[in-house]
Amino acid sequence: MKETQPRLEIGMLLYPGLTLLDLIGPQTVFSWFSNIHLVWKTTDLIFTDTGIGIQPTSTFETCPRDLDVVFAPGGFGQQAIMDDPEVLAFLADRGSRARYVTSVCSGSLLLGAAGLLKGYKATSHWSAREALRMFEAEPVDARVVVDRNRITGGGVTAGIDFGLVLLAKLRGNEAAKLTQLAMEYDPDPPFDAGSPKSAGPAIVEQAMAVMAAEMGKLAR
Amino acid sequence: MKETQPRLEIGMLLYPGLTLLDLIGPQTVFSWFSNIHLVWKTTDLIFTDTGIGIQPTSTFETCPRDLDVVFAPGGFGQQAIMDDPEVLAFLADRGSRARYVTSVCSGSLLLGAAGLLKGYKATSHWSAREALRMFEAEPVDARVVVDRNRITGGGVTAGIDFGLVLLAKLRGNEAAKLTQLAMEYDPDPPFDAGSPKSAGPAIVEQAMAVMAAEMGKLAR
Numbered sequence: 001m002k003e004t005q006p007r008l009e010i011g012m013l014l015y016p017g018l019t020l021l022d023l024i025g026p027q028t029v030f031s032w033f034s035n036i037h038l039v040w041k042t043t044d045l046i047f048t049d050t051g052i053g054i055q056p057t058s059t060f061e062t063c064p065r066d067l068d069v070v071f072a073p074g075g076f077g078q079q080a081i082m083d084d085p086e087v088l089a090f091l092a093d094r095g096s097r098a099r100y101v102t103s104v105c106s107g108s109l110l111l112g113a114a115g116l117l118k119g120y121k122a123t124s125h126w127s128a129r130e131a132l133r134m135f136e137a138e139p140v141d142a143r144v145v146v147d148r149n150r151i152t153g154g155g156v157t158a159g160i161d162f163g164l165v166l167l168a169k170l171r172g173n174e175a176a177k178l179t180q181l182a183m184e185y186d187p188d189p190p191f192d193a194g195s196p197k198s199a200g201p202a203i204v205e206q207a208m209a210v211m212a213a214e215m216g217k218l219a220r
Numbered sequence: 221m222k223e224t225q226p227r228l229e230i231g232m233l234l235y236p237g238l239t240l241l242d243l244i245g246p247q248t249v250f251s252w253f254s255n256i257h258l259v260w261k262t263t264d265l266i267f268t269d270t271g272i273g274i275q276p277t278s279t280f281e282t283c284p285r286d287l288d289v290v291f292a293p294g295g296f297g298q299q300a301i302m303d304d305p306e307v308l309a310f311l312a313d314r315g316s317r318a319r320y321v322t323s324v325c326s327g328s329l330l331l332g333a334a335g336l337l338k339g340y341k342a343t344s345h346w347s348a349r350e351a352l353r354m355f356e357a358e359p360v361d362a363r364v365v366v367d368r369n370r371i372t373g374g375g376v377t378a379g380i381d382f383g384l385v386l387l388a389k390l391r392g393n394e395a396a397k398l399t400q401l402a403m404e405y406d407p408d409p410p411f412d413a414g415s416p417k418s419a420g421p422a423i424v425e426q427a428m429a430v431m432a433a434e435m436g437k438l439a440r
Contacts, residue, residue, distance in 0.1 A: 021248040021403070024272075028241040028376070031270040032430060038272065045265075045275060050251040052244075052258065053275030055265060105404075126404060143408045155404025156248070157380060164410050177413035178427045183241070184325075184346060184375025186414025187407035188363045190384050193397035194406025207398045210252060 008034040008068040017077020020048040022104045029163030039063045060090040070098040074105025076215045088114045104159035108152045121147040125155035228254040228288040237297020240268040242324045249383030280310040290318040294325025296435045308334045324379035328372045341367040345375035
């Protein structure tokens with residue numbers, strides 16, 4: 001695979017309490033074809049929702065103005081920045097010019113809060129999907145939703161599928177396939193419990209309780 | 221889900237040039253039930269194979285002596301530490317007492333170099349699997365290989381399947397299912413190209429070339 005096109009410029013929002021796998025799934029998919037900018041207010045270490053510290057590479061000021069992709073991950077920390085004017089201004093500004101405006105998991109609520117999903121179909125983590133209506137987006141129960149240049153993924157691990165769908169659009173099916181092979185993405189879940197329907201109501205209730213407790217811990 | 225058992229103690233090796241998704245897949249799976257120790261020689265920031273900086277939480281000295289799980293991720297940086305006496309001594313020591321000795325991707329070669337896979341069936345990234353024979357391990361073409369208390373996963377994304385298999389052993393199927401649901405792990409790859417067989421020889425050749433180039437970049 002000869003890389004004859006310029007590298008993609010991808011701006012990925014960081015924030016305290018993000019779910020790291022929301023970010024690292026698509027970041028890994030894009031990495032061979034992209035300059036990836038991990039963006040926050042400062043370049044101080046960010047602590048994610050399970051306590052892992054990662055290093056931003058850009059600030060809202062230094063991130064390139066014109067991006068191929070602007071991306072928002074989800075996570076328990078998402079709620080705390082839903083009315084943060086700096087975050088929303090960054091997303092609205094880069095989103096107004098980016099080729100693709102994207103998210104995984106509850107990151108779509110951040111896009112919504114920035115006014116970027118009004119009149120668009122979108123998805124989110126299953127537990128957060130209906131909240132998209134607050135931003136005049138139309139929730140869709142699907143792993144990856146493409147509506148014009150808005151591409152949103154479902155919860156956490158959906159970021160891998162999302163990334164491959166978007167990479168295929170940007171660099172072609174061959175690039176996406178070789179990336180899928182390199183990542184050995186030939187999934188084989190040991191249980192059939194990855195959606196509320198397959199998991200059933202008892203497991204859904206337990207998951208909601210654990211997620212609420214985890215969110216509570218982060219708030220302390 | 222009431223957490224009535226003590227949290228699992230999980231030691232996950234970090235090193236420069238590791239593949240971050242190898243680590244973050246299982247780390248996310250384990251996170252609700254575990255104290256996770258990200259271990260390296262120092263607690264200075266580690267730069268992974270795509271340049272993302274993450275923060276160790278423990279050193280080889282401060283990591284708990286008795287672990288439920290010792291884990292080695294893979295990545296282009298694996299080769300550079302294959303004869304590092306500190307790394308191998310850490311893995312051999314913790315591995316001698318851990319309930320489970322585990323890896324994802326080319327991390328199994330590190331376990332092998334530490335003498336932990338002699339006489340065991342194991343797997344690795346598809347491109348590295350045959351190299352397990354150097355350490356008297358028996359390579360198996362499977363996504364997750366369980367041989368007594370050695371559990372090894374295939375390449376990169378196999379870490380999610382690996383994590384769920386191991387969590388089910390440690391905390392039961394219910395815990396694994398609610399984690400799978402919370403992570404919305406209901407995969408839907410856009411292509412059938414996640415294994416050498418499904419991708420076909422042309423894509424395999426391209427992937428090998430890109431991986432070699434990426435490894436070369438890291439060495440510079």
